[in-house]
Structure formats: C-alpha cells, structure tokens
Amino acid sequence: MRVTADEATTTYAEARAELLSRPGAPGAAKRRALTALTDDWLHALYVAAGAGEIGAALVAVGGYGRGDLAPGSDLDLLLLHSPSVSASDVTAVADRLWYPVWDAGLRLDHSVRVPAEARRLAAQDIKVVLGLLDARTVVGYDNLTKQLRESVLGDWRALAPRRLGELHYGVTERIERSGELAHLLEPDLKESYGGLRDLVALRAVAASWVTDAPVAALAPHRDLLLDVRDALHLVTGRSSDRLLQQEQVAAAERLGLEGDDPSDHLLRSVSAAGRAVAYAADTTWHRVERLTRRGGVRASLAGTARRLRGPRVERAPLAEGVVVQDGEAVLAADARPEKDPVLVLRAAAAAAQAGMRLAPHAVERLARDSAPMPEPWPAPARDALVSLLGAGRPAIPVWEALDQADIWSRLMPEWAVVRSAPQRNPVHRFTVDRHLVETAVQSGPHTRRVNRPDLLLVGALLHDIGKGRPGDHTEVGIDLVRVIAPRLGFSPEDSATLVTMVRHHLLLPETATRRDLDDPSTVAGVATAVGDVDVLDLLHALTEADAAATGPAAWSDWKKALIDDLVGRTRAALAGRPRAEEIHVTAAQVRLAEAVRVTTEGGVAVLLDHDEAATTATVTVAAPDRTGLLSTVAGVLSLHRLQVRGAQVDTVTAPDGGRRAVQVWTVTPAYGDPPPIDRLREDLTRAINGSLDVAARLDAREQAYPAPQGTAPPRVDLVPGASERATVLEVRAHDAPALLHRVTRAIAAADVAISAARVATLGSEVVDVFYLVDRDGSPLSVQRAATVRVTVLGELSRT
Incomplete structure (x- = not known):
C-alpha cells in the first residue's frame, strides 16, 4: 500500500524527534542514522509525488550528500530530470516534493535542473561545484546523477589552475571575514579558517588531481567539529554554527566533556582540530600555488613523470642534512635524524631562514626517527632554536609543522600545557602557544636594540609559559623557566636573565600606566627590579613585542609614550649604558x-x-x-x-x-x-x-x-x-x-x-x-x- 506524503512526514517527524532526544553524546553513528532516516522519508515523498514516472533522480548535495546531517542542517536537494520531460510535469512533481519538507519545518535549499543545465551552472559558480562533488542519489535514476558528476568532475580537472585560484581567493576572503577557528573565543565551526568549509575545499583540491590533500588523515578532526556542531544545535535548538561563550558549557556537557572547566576542554579540542585543518590547508594551498604557477597542472604532472623515470632532481644544499627540492626544505639523502638529534632544529631554522616550508614528509621522518635531544642542549641546538625564532614571519608555518607532529612537546615538555590553550580575554587574538610564537616573531624588529638578541627571542617565547596551569601565570612561569633555560643550554647567568624577563614581563606597562612617574620611588623600584641597562632594554623590547602579538587593543601611542618615558628615566637612574670593554687576545x-x-x-x-x-x-x-x-x-x-x-x-x-x-x-x-x-x-x-x-x-x-x-x-x-x-x-x-x-x-x-x-x-x-x-x-x-x-x-x- 502506497504511503501518503502526510503519513510519511508524520512518521519521519516522530522518528527524528526520538533519535535526537536519545541520551548520549553526538557522533558519526547518530549522523548516519539521521541521514538514513531522512533518505527513507524522501524516498516515500518521491514515490508519492510520482517523480519516478518522469524518470527523475532526487539528489542530495553538499553536507547531506556527504551524510553530515546535523540537527539544524538544511536539506540540500536537486531534482534532476531528462530534457524530454515537460516543464509542467516537472513543476507538479517538484511541488509535491518540496511542500511536505516545508510543512515539516525543515529548511530546504532546492533546485530543479537537467544535467546539462546543472553542469553549466557549475562552470559559473564555485559553490555549485563544491555541492555537486559530493552529490549522491537518494532515490530515482542514478544514471542521471552519475552523468552529472562525471561531467562536473571532468570540467573541474580540466580547468583546475583557474578554478582552484578562484576557490583559494574565496578562502582568503573568508579568513578576513571569519578569522581563524583555532584562535577565536567564539569560533564559527563552519566559516572560520580551519573549519568545516575548509575540509570541503580540501576535498575539492584532492578531486582536482593537482596535488594530494590529507583528507583521510583529517577525519578525526572533521568528526570532532561535526560532533561539536551537533551538540551546539541540540542545546540551542538553532542551526547557528557560531560557538558562543554562553553556550560552550552546555555544549561541552552534551559532548560528555569533564573536568573543572569543560568549556576550556571544548575550546582546546576545537582549537587543536582547527589548527590541524588550517595547517593541512596552508600546506595544500602552498603546493597548489607552486604547481599551477609553473606552467599549469599538465606541466607539473609531466615533470613528475619525468622525475620518476629519469635522473634524480638536483637538490641544493641548505644546511647540514637539509636540502631544497621543489621550493621546500627536505632532508638530504644521507641525513640520519636517528643519529643527529640537532637535525630537527637545524632543518627548521634553515627552512625558516630561507623563507621556505618544511616538506610534510620531512616533518614525518623527523617526528618518527629523531634521536632524543641531549640535556642540556648542545650549543648548535640552542643556536638553531634562536635562528628559527629570529627568521621573522616565515618561522610560523615551520613552527606549526613541527607542532602538528608534536615535536615541540618532546623537545620542551612544558609546551604541551600551553598548546591550543584558550585565552579568556578578548584583547588576545591568539591561543597561548601561538601568542608566544607571535611574540618571538614580533621581537625580531627589536633585536637591534638589545645586546643579547638571543635572550630576547627566547624570553619572548617563554614569557607566558606559565599560563594554562593553576596559579599566577608569572609565578608558575618563573619556576618553569628555572628548569627550561638550563635545559636549553643557557649559562647560569643567562638563565637568571631569562627568569628575570619572565618575572618582570609586565613590569613596564603596569608601572607606566598605574604609577606616578614623577615619584622618585617609582623609577627607583624599576631600576632595582631590572638591575642593569641590558635587562631594561630586553624588557622594553619584550613589552612592545608582547603588545603587538596580543592585538591592537593592547597598544596605543599614549601607552608607548608612558613606557618610553619610564625607560628613559630608569636608564638615567642606572647611570647609562656601560662602556664597551677593551678587547685583547689572551x-x-x-x-x-x-x-x-x-x-x-x-x-x-x-x-x-x-x-x-x-x-x-x-x-x-x-x-x-x-x-x-x-x-x-x-x-x-x-x-x-x-x-x-x-x-x-x-x-x-x-x-x-x-x-x-x-x-x-x-x-x-x-x-x-x-x-x-x-x-x-x-x-x-x-x-x-x-x-x-x-x-x-x-x-x-x-x-x-x-x-x-x-x-x-x-x-x-x-x-x-x-x-x-x-x-x-x-x-x-x-x-x-x-x-x-x-x-x-x-x-x-x-x-x-x-x-x-x-x-x-x-x-x-x-x-x-x-x-x-x-x-x-x-x-x-x-x-x-x-x-x-x-x-x-x-x-x-x-x-
């Protein structure tokens, strides 16, 4: 007996409500169940509408096509039909399909097309392409769907250089508009960079055959972001993808996260997933640009074939055990990370200093095979760390590559706690770990102002290392740096300077903005705390770098003028800069x-x-x-x-x-x-x-x-x-x-x-x-x- 559309809709609504109300955390199993339930309902609607009689196919596209239905998701549907079917017949069938969906209270994104028309629209609109790459037949004539997918895929691959550029441009625009998922206190799980839209973009890159994209490796991060979105929809009853602060605790509890602060756990997890996706996207887009810039995809594929069957590509040396190949830093053929513990840092420094990225396969090998770093670190290891931090902005993707492989936590166990740690202060634009790296990078322009640029760079990296732990982060940081600095191979005197930098990294801004600079005791107190001009210069540079890394709200001309005034007065109190010592051979x-x-x-x-x-x-x-x-x-x-x-x-x-x-x-x-x-x-x-x-x-x-x-x-x-x-x-x-x-x-x-x-x-x-x-x-x-x-x-x- 044929089920009517109303009967099918009533049955679906009841089953859907029961599924979504089941206890337990959201997950892939519930998404599959919701997708299957929706497929069955639409199958009944298709039959009731007589869509089979006109030879149509009801096609799920986008997230529904991938089976990623969330409680608040739209239904993205395409009714495909043959050109021989009359417009009136198609319209009548479409009305009988769409109205029950609207009556059920679900949001519907729908279209009715013949395959050629859908193909033409895909050639004009990148969003149509992204939806059709995941098209699947829910019910009906699957040959129509296959024909459309094959033609759209063929066009996508043939025009990959131009269309990937268009897709990448949209990604960069979205970054400006929605920020980076990993560093936002209220991230948009879909639109922010490193979110669900970037996973779709990576699938599109992989489908283009221009270069590989690590889609399979990102599956756990994709599942986590989908789980969080499902929890957010369930606790709010809305389809918004923005994880607002007032909803984070409830979403975390719905996910079964525990601890003193489940929302902190939630944000750390979202940040880690966003960083992994963003790193994969950065690497992939870098390769896409490089390949398409060198004469097109065909040329790059032909070059690959020649390399496979011909002589090896020349590798220009960059550092001991590190060479340049195809614009990336890779390990030399004779490199032995299992016998050379400093290689990981030397490779990172060499890549960053040359303005290059570390090739993913080089990072994988370093993570897998690197020998443990001796303690204290040998001088070349410490120098390589300083060189990496001093390379400026190119250091960030290199640092992130090693961090994604969990190498920094092995070299510096204290790093694990600050990794992806949220900053519960809207003034900060980055997580704790990224803020530390950013501060080191921002210190670069100030290295000419200090006698010890190495201490400035490392002090900048460690100044907030105490965050993410119970207690005052400065006091915790002091204790940590007392251990970290000697482990890095710094002398007792240099280690003491680094501890002083952590102890007083807020001294200048807090004193300048809260104390009377005309009071002699104010300057005397600062002079006593810093001890000498060299430390004063280090703290002055660190203060400006810290503010620049924090965000625009952390710095102003007024604040700069006050700090400069305080530093000038303190310098005078310390009797100026010591004379350079005479040099004699021993x-x-x-x-x-x-x-x-x-x-x-x-x-x-x-x-x-x-x-x-x-x-x-x-x-x-x-x-x-x-x-x-x-x-x-x-x-x-x-x-x-x-x-x-x-x-x-x-x-x-x-x-x-x-x-x-x-x-x-x-x-x-x-x-x-x-x-x-x-x-x-x-x-x-x-x-x-x-x-x-x-x-x-x-x-x-x-x-x-x-x-x-x-x-x-x-x-x-x-x-x-x-x-x-x-x-x-x-x-x-x-x-x-x-x-x-x-x-x-x-x-x-x-x-x-x-x-x-x-x-x-x-x-x-x-x-x-x-x-x-x-x-x-x-x-x-x-x-x-x-x-x-x-x-x-x-x-x-x-x-």
Whole structure:
C-alpha cells in the first residue's frame, strides 16, 4: 500500500524527534542514522509525488550528500530530470516534493535542473561545484546523477589552475571575514579558517588531481567539529554554527566533556582540530600555488613523470642534512635524524631562514626517527632554536609543522600545557602557544636594540609559559623557566636573565600606566627590579613585542609614550649604558700563534682545531698586519662554507719585532666536515698575496642564496667613549653568507684599519664590535668615523 506524503512526514517527524532526544553524546553513528532516516522519508515523498514516472533522480548535495546531517542542517536537494520531460510535469512533481519538507519545518535549499543545465551552472559558480562533488542519489535514476558528476568532475580537472585560484581567493576572503577557528573565543565551526568549509575545499583540491590533500588523515578532526556542531544545535535548538561563550558549557556537557572547566576542554579540542585543518590547508594551498604557477597542472604532472623515470632532481644544499627540492626544505639523502638529534632544529631554522616550508614528509621522518635531544642542549641546538625564532614571519608555518607532529612537546615538555590553550580575554587574538610564537616573531624588529638578541627571542617565547596551569601565570612561569633555560643550554647567568624577563614581563606597562612617574620611588623600584641597562632594554623590547602579538587593543601611542618615558628615566637612574670593554687576545691565544709560527708559509700561519662533539671548529690565523686582512680571512672562511659563530682579533708584536695580527675564529661547517688545513692555508695565502679574488667568488655565489625575509633592518652605531685607543663601531644585523666579509671590506675600502674586533653570532643575529684606527694608529676623527658608519650601513642595506 502506497504511503501518503502526510503519513510519511508524520512518521519521519516522530522518528527524528526520538533519535535526537536519545541520551548520549553526538557522533558519526547518530549522523548516519539521521541521514538514513531522512533518505527513507524522501524516498516515500518521491514515490508519492510520482517523480519516478518522469524518470527523475532526487539528489542530495553538499553536507547531506556527504551524510553530515546535523540537527539544524538544511536539506540540500536537486531534482534532476531528462530534457524530454515537460516543464509542467516537472513543476507538479517538484511541488509535491518540496511542500511536505516545508510543512515539516525543515529548511530546504532546492533546485530543479537537467544535467546539462546543472553542469553549466557549475562552470559559473564555485559553490555549485563544491555541492555537486559530493552529490549522491537518494532515490530515482542514478544514471542521471552519475552523468552529472562525471561531467562536473571532468570540467573541474580540466580547468583546475583557474578554478582552484578562484576557490583559494574565496578562502582568503573568508579568513578576513571569519578569522581563524583555532584562535577565536567564539569560533564559527563552519566559516572560520580551519573549519568545516575548509575540509570541503580540501576535498575539492584532492578531486582536482593537482596535488594530494590529507583528507583521510583529517577525519578525526572533521568528526570532532561535526560532533561539536551537533551538540551546539541540540542545546540551542538553532542551526547557528557560531560557538558562543554562553553556550560552550552546555555544549561541552552534551559532548560528555569533564573536568573543572569543560568549556576550556571544548575550546582546546576545537582549537587543536582547527589548527590541524588550517595547517593541512596552508600546506595544500602552498603546493597548489607552486604547481599551477609553473606552467599549469599538465606541466607539473609531466615533470613528475619525468622525475620518476629519469635522473634524480638536483637538490641544493641548505644546511647540514637539509636540502631544497621543489621550493621546500627536505632532508638530504644521507641525513640520519636517528643519529643527529640537532637535525630537527637545524632543518627548521634553515627552512625558516630561507623563507621556505618544511616538506610534510620531512616533518614525518623527523617526528618518527629523531634521536632524543641531549640535556642540556648542545650549543648548535640552542643556536638553531634562536635562528628559527629570529627568521621573522616565515618561522610560523615551520613552527606549526613541527607542532602538528608534536615535536615541540618532546623537545620542551612544558609546551604541551600551553598548546591550543584558550585565552579568556578578548584583547588576545591568539591561543597561548601561538601568542608566544607571535611574540618571538614580533621581537625580531627589536633585536637591534638589545645586546643579547638571543635572550630576547627566547624570553619572548617563554614569557607566558606559565599560563594554562593553576596559579599566577608569572609565578608558575618563573619556576618553569628555572628548569627550561638550563635545559636549553643557557649559562647560569643567562638563565637568571631569562627568569628575570619572565618575572618582570609586565613590569613596564603596569608601572607606566598605574604609577606616578614623577615619584622618585617609582623609577627607583624599576631600576632595582631590572638591575642593569641590558635587562631594561630586553624588557622594553619584550613589552612592545608582547603588545603587538596580543592585538591592537593592547597598544596605543599614549601607552608607548608612558613606557618610553619610564625607560628613559630608569636608564638615567642606572647611570647609562656601560662602556664597551677593551678587547685583547689572551695569553693562551698568543702562545697558540707562536706555536704555529714555525709552519708559516708566505708569512701566514694557520691552525685548525675541530671539536666533533660540539660540531664547531677553531681556526687560528696569524699573519703580518695590514688593512683589509680581517676581510680577506672572513671571505676565505665563507668560501669554505664555514659559518662564523665568534671571533676575537688583536694585533701583537712578534719576537722579530714585526706587528702580527692574531685572529681566533669559532666556526661551524654549513655541512660536512671542515676543509683540510692544507687547503685552507693555501687559499688564505693566495687570498692575502692577491692571487685569489675572494670578493668576486663570493659575489657570484651570493646570488644563489635566498634573501632573508621579514628581518629587522641593520643597525650601525659609533659607541662614544668606549675606548681611549680606538673608535668603536658596533654592527647589528641579520646573519647572511659572507656578511662579515662585506662589512670588513667596506671598512678597509675607507682606508681604515681594524686594530681589534669581537664578532658574535647569536642564532641568526650578529653583534659585531670593531676597534678602528687611522693609518697612524690613532682613533678616527668625528667626521671620518661618521663616513665609515654610513659606508658600512650602505653595504649592509645593499640587496
């Protein structure tokens, strides 16, 4: 007996209400049951409407097509029919189908089309494509649905470069409009970036065959977001997808989440899912752009085929164990993460410094195979962390890649607590962990203002590490950093500075905005708390970076003026900046120079001491002193891909009465082992006697290196009163190949001698001090010193 539409609708309404009222948390099983129940109802309506008599197919599209029906979902339906059916017959059938749905109180998104018309609309509207990619026949003539899906898929793949660009543009617009799911206190589960719409977009990318998209791997995150949406619909009785704060506790309880604050648990889970989806989307869109930019999809697919059957693609070295392939940082063929615990950080730093992403397969291997990091961390590991943080905005996707693989929690167990932790303050625009990384990135432009850029970057990363735990986050953070800093390999003195930064990271803004700056006790209290100018400078820079990472509401010109005033008064109270210390080679270094004098060839003595355990080497060079010698040696070291981590240079009187420059360099091979000492000595001798054009060789090689992105501009200062015997020039810049050679070459070109120097590379930031004298050994005149400063700054600013 044929069931009437009214009877079918009454039965469906009762069964639907019973299903949705069942106890227990929402889940995939209930969504499947609701989808099957709805399919059965629509089947009855189809029969009652006589749709089978006109050869039609009732097609579910969009979320209903995927079986993702939520309690408040629309029904997205398409009635497909043959062109031979009359318009009046189709209209009559459609009315008999749609009205019972409206009468049941459900929202309906409906259309009636012939396959060719639906295909034409899909070519014009990206939303139609996204709906039809998941089309399935609920009841009726499935051949119509198959015909439409095949034609739409064929068009989608044929026009993928243009249409994917259109889809990506819509994604970027939506980010501006709806924000990032992972960092919102009231996220939109569908529209926010990392939400359900991005999962649909990734399915569309995968269907285009342009590149893989990790759709299957994201299934658990998709299920969680769908579960949360179902719970939200059930507790509110509405179809809204925005997770408002007043509804989070009830939604969390409906999901069965427990704990002192179930809403915190809910937001952490939503944030983690949103981050995973957003990271997958970022990676996928990056590859789509790269592939479609290089001559189209066909060219990229043909290139892939050639690589599979032909010679291996050339991999340009980036760091030890890290190479560049297809615009991404990957592990070299001979890399051994299971034997090289620092590789994970070295790869991350190299990728970020080059403005690249770490390839997903490289991240997977590092997560799977990396050896445990020794404690305390070796110096190269600490330097790599600082280099990563100092890379600017490119550090964020690299950090996120390692975080998605849970690598940071292994390297720094305290990180697990702040990961995806919500900030219950609308002033903050990021979760706790992302805020910490953002603060480190925002610190980059301030590294020229402090004597220890490495402490600024790491202090910025750790300043709120105490959040997400019971108690005052500053006090908790102090205790944590007392453990973390020594584990990272910082000295007791540096560890104490990092603890001070955490203890007082709110001191300047709170004092400047809440206390009377004209009261002498206010400035005295701040001076006592910070102790010295170096710490004051670190806190000043951290304060501005913290505010920039928090959000626009955290900073203003008024607040900046107050803090600058407080810092200026405190600096005066601390009696200004300490004088730069005089530089002299040690007695041991002089003895070392004397020990190698017997091996002198052409007046040049070289000694190479390689510490394999520390992956560093010490190169001692003794040679007759002359203008430009420091630049020449720095250039030769760079030619041999020896990265300068530190150098101390002075001039001594040799036993024969001649003046000899003694240079002690601490270097790290960019990859591989240091060069043989005979080869290094030969090249140094040739460069000093003029038969090797170091500058030309370096200039040619420099073109192959990507320029650092988003780094602070260089800074060159004359330090008045720092020395009685020389003019002191201080250079702060982002490290780059042959940077020291360029700086010292500019100084030599001004016919100025470097009587002593102290070179330090802290992560990827250089802080170099040069003692300059005229030909007669006297300090430079004011005018000449200013000219040298401008010359060096011009060289550093050259692109």
